Amino acid sequence: MNRRFFLAAALIAVAPLAFSQAAPKKAPASPAATETATIGGKAITITYNSPGVKGREGKIFTKDGLISKNPHYPVWRAGANSATTLKTEADLRIGGREGITVPAGTYTLFVDITDPANWVLIVNKQNGEWGLAYDSAQDLGKVKMTMAAPPALVENLKYTLTDRGDGRGTLSLAWENVSASVSLRVR
Numbered sequence: 001m002n003r004r005f006f007l008a009a010a011l012i013a014v015a016p017l018a019f020s021q022a023a024p025k026k027a028p029a030s031p032a033a034t035e036t037a038t039i040g041g042k043a044i045t046i047t048y049n050s051p052g053v054k055g056r057e058g059k060i061f062t063k064d065g066l067i068s069k070n071p072h073y074p075v076w077r078a079g080a081n082s083a084t085t086l087k088t089e090a091d092l093r094i095g096g097r098e099g100i101t102v103p104a105g106t107y108t109l110f111v112d113i114t115d116p117a118n119w120v121l122i123v124n125k126q127n128g129e130w131g132l133a134y135d136s137a138q139d140l141g142k143v144k145m146t147m148a149a150p151p152a153l154v155e156n157l158k159y160t161l162t163d164r165g166d167g168r169g170t171l172s173l174a175w176e177n178v179s180a181s182v183s184l185r186v187r
Contacts, residue, residue, distance in 0.1 A: 028049075029052070029080075030080035030081055033050045033157075039161070039167065039168070039169040040166075040169075041186075042186050043087075047087070048157070049079050050079065050157045051080040051156070061116055072132065072134040075111070075112050075113075076110065076112075077132060078109050079131060079157060080157075083108040083126075083129050084108065084109045084131070085106055085107065085108055085109070086107045087106045091104055092185065093187055094123065096183050096185075100140060110122040111145070111180070116178075120145065121143050122142050123139070123142075123143075124139050145180040147179070149179065154174040154177075157174070157175040158173065159173050168185050168186075170183055
């Protein structure tokens with residue numbers, strides 16, 4: 001009898017594990033992503049959620065498009081879900097002479113898309129919040145971005161950090177039919 005009891009108990013204990021693996025998990029609509037680069041010997045990391053175009057080409061950044069439904073439009077959370085964060089081990093100069101100084105630390109990134117041909121990167125001192133919680137009183141600063149068209153449709157939002165040598169780099173983001181970038185310099 002003890003053997004049957006132990007066998008039944010073991011089956012009951014293992015059954016939830018077997019059933020939990022039977023159903024595959026659905027991939028998130030906007031998967032988490034991280035971009036990290038070492039520039040001037042210091043790590044710079046952008047953590048974000050990457051939304052997809054999903055057949056909405058030409059309907060993302062228009063005045064009545066997907067982004068315009070955000071309550072803070074024309075300020076965009078520059079990703080999906082949780083706020084997009086910038087973490088830097090060093091003080092940075094973002095945007096050259098006309099740019100802003102960003103002390104080492106963690107910040108939230110937003111983008112002002114009021115003018116579709118001239119985006120503005122916003123570095124916000126608040127962090128850890130949901131992506132729609134924009135508070136302009138917490139802005140560390142704003143800097144114009146250089147706009148370009150990617151060679152092909154960019155299905156999922158993608159951030160890129162590029163080391164250009166000598167403590168200089170570039171932060172770029174691309175999604176749909178838009179690419180925007182700004183220079184970085186480790187101080």
